[in-house]
Amino acid sequence: MTEQSPVTQATSKPVLLPNAQTVTDVKHYTDRLFSFRCTRPASLRFRSGEFVMIGLMGDPDPETGKQKPLLRAYSIASPSWDDELEFYSIKVQDGPLTSKLQHIKPGDEIILRPKPVGTLVHDALLPGRRLWLFATGTGFAPFASLLRDPQTYEDYDEVIVTHTCRGVGELTYGRDLIEAIRGDEMLAELIGEGFADKLRYYPTTTREESPKMGRITDLMRAGEVFADLDVPELTPEADRAMVCGNLAFNLEIKDMLESYGLVEGANSRPQHYVVEKAFLD
Numbered sequence: 438m439t440e441q442s443p444v445t446q447a448t449s450k451p452v453l454l455p456n457a458q459t460v461t462d463v464k465h466y467t468d469r470l471f472s473f474r475c476t477r478p479a480s481l482r483f484r485s486g487e488f489v490m491i492g493l494m495g496d497p498d499p500e501t502g503k504q505k506p507l508l509r510a511y512s513i514a515s516p517s518w519d520d521e522l523e524f525y526s527i528k529v530q531d532g533p534l535t536s537k538l539q540h541i542k543p544g545d546e547i548i549l550r551p552k553p554v555g556t557l558v559h560d561a562l563l564p565g566r567r568l569w570l571f572a573t574g575t576g577f578a579p580f581a582s583l584l585r586d587p588q589t590y591e592d593y594d595e596v597i598v599t600h601t602c603r604g605v606g607e608l609t610y611g612r613d614l615i616e617a618i619r620g621d622e623m624l625a626e627l628i629g630e631g632f633a634d635k636l637r638y639y640p641t642t643t644r645e646e647s648p649k650m651g652r653i654t655d656l657m658r659a660g661e662v663f664a665d666l667d668v669p670e671l672t673p674e675a676d677r678a679m680v681c682g683n684l685a686f687n688l689e690i691k692d693m694l695e696s697y698g699l700v701e702g703a704n705s706r707p708q709h710y711v712v713e714k715a716f717l718d
Contacts, residue, residue, distance in 0.1 A: 457546040461521060467606040470575065471539060472514065472525045475547060481522075483553035484560070485586035486579045486679070488512040488713075490550040491524065493537050506548050507534040512578035512681070512713070513553065516585035518627075522549070525578040525610055555579070556711045557679045559588050561702045563709060565677035567668070570598040571653060571690055573682030577611045579713060580681065584618055590632040593677070597637040597666065601653045601682075604645040612640065637666055654689050671697040678710035687712050 462474040483489070492508035515523035528539040541547065557579045562568075568589065570580045577600050583589050589596055600611045618624060619633040639662065641649045649656075649665070656662045663670055671678070671694065678699065680690050691701065694710050702708030 456549050456551065458522070458549045460541050460543050460545045460547060463542055466609045467604070469528050470526070470607060470610065471528060472523060472610060473541060474515070474521045474523045475549070477520060477522045478549065478551045481551045481553070483513060483517055484555075484558045485517045485582040485588075486512070486557035486559075487553040487555035488579070489553050490548075492534055492548045494548070495533070507537070508548065508550065509534050512555070512557075512582070514578040514581040516582050519585075523581070525575050525581065527575050555713060556703060557583070557681060557713050558704065558711075559583075559586075559592060561704050561707055561711045562677045562679075563702070563707050564592065565709070566593065566675045567595045567597065567677070568593040569671070569676060569678040570596070571678060571680045571682065572599065572611075573601045573653075573686050574607065576681035576683075576713070577614075578681070580679070581611070581614050583679070584614070584636070585624060587628045587632075590628050590635055594635065595637065595668070596635050597639060597668070599639040599641070599653045599662070601641045601643060601686075603643050605642055605647050606645075608640045608642070608647075612638075639666065654686070654693060657693060671699060673698045673700065673709050676709070679713075680710065681713040687714075 458475040458478065460473055460475050463471060465471040488510050490508045491511045492506050494504045495507045497504050511524045511526065513522055514525045515521060526538060527535060529535040570583065572580055580598055584598065600608060602608050615636070615638045618636065625632065641651055641653055641656065643652055653662065676699065678694055680687055691712060699709035702711050
């Protein structure tokens with residue numbers, strides 16, 4: 438889920454940011470995608486998969502000179518045990534927030550409202566054997582958090598993450614994260630040796646040539662996903678799912694999941710699958 442320029446604004450005196458956190462690292466993957474890390478408020482507690490509101494100050498009002506915060510919902514990509522917070526974002530050149538946010542650098546400050554919420558949490562799902570994580574674009578962000586959470590591997594025998602993007606470069610963040618997880622000795626110590634054997638990664642592209650082409654929903658209808666992974670089609674008895682993508686994708690895969698007999702859940706009513714409704718890409 439994603440959208441002050443460097444925090445020092447072109448005014449006569451520096452702007453004091455509310456709920457300010459300091460940027461510690463920035464990585465650019467393509468001309469459309471980047472990630473960044475920032476300090477974590479000591480009081481912030483969240484469940485892996487939740488999101489918070491982050492942003493910068495907007496441009497001064499031409500008449501009053503006053504500035505208002507530009508805030509958007511962003512999934513926290515780091516796990517709940519991390520000392521810092523990580524976010525994964527698109528770049529929109531004329532976007533009110535991302536046109537500024539994409540230029541942040543270490544040492545800059547951002548606004549972070551420490552009130553995490555969201556539906557992509559373990560509490561919203563009934564127990565099951567296999568967990569599917571369906572993402573498009575920067576919808577991978579909440580799964581970056583969940584894939585580094587010990588509960589994910591304690592609760593399921595198998596974890597399958599699908600990531601569909603237009604081009605190969607847009608898969609870099611997710612691919613690098615999966616590789617890092619599989620080789621992370623600290624995670625192995627935290628979660629248990631062999632935890633990564635449960636993790637299956639299924640990336641696809643829709644425009645640029647790659648080893649697996651196609652929209653994940655089309656590949657599911659054709660049965661290719663299940664054949665490639667050597668798993669049966671989804672059932673409400675065995676499978677649980679989380680979905681985070683653009684609106685059209687969310688609606689399409691919701692219909693597909695329900696055609697398999699899965700029922701949408703919520704924090705107050707756990708069921709077979711959940712969808713992040715606040716995601717924007």
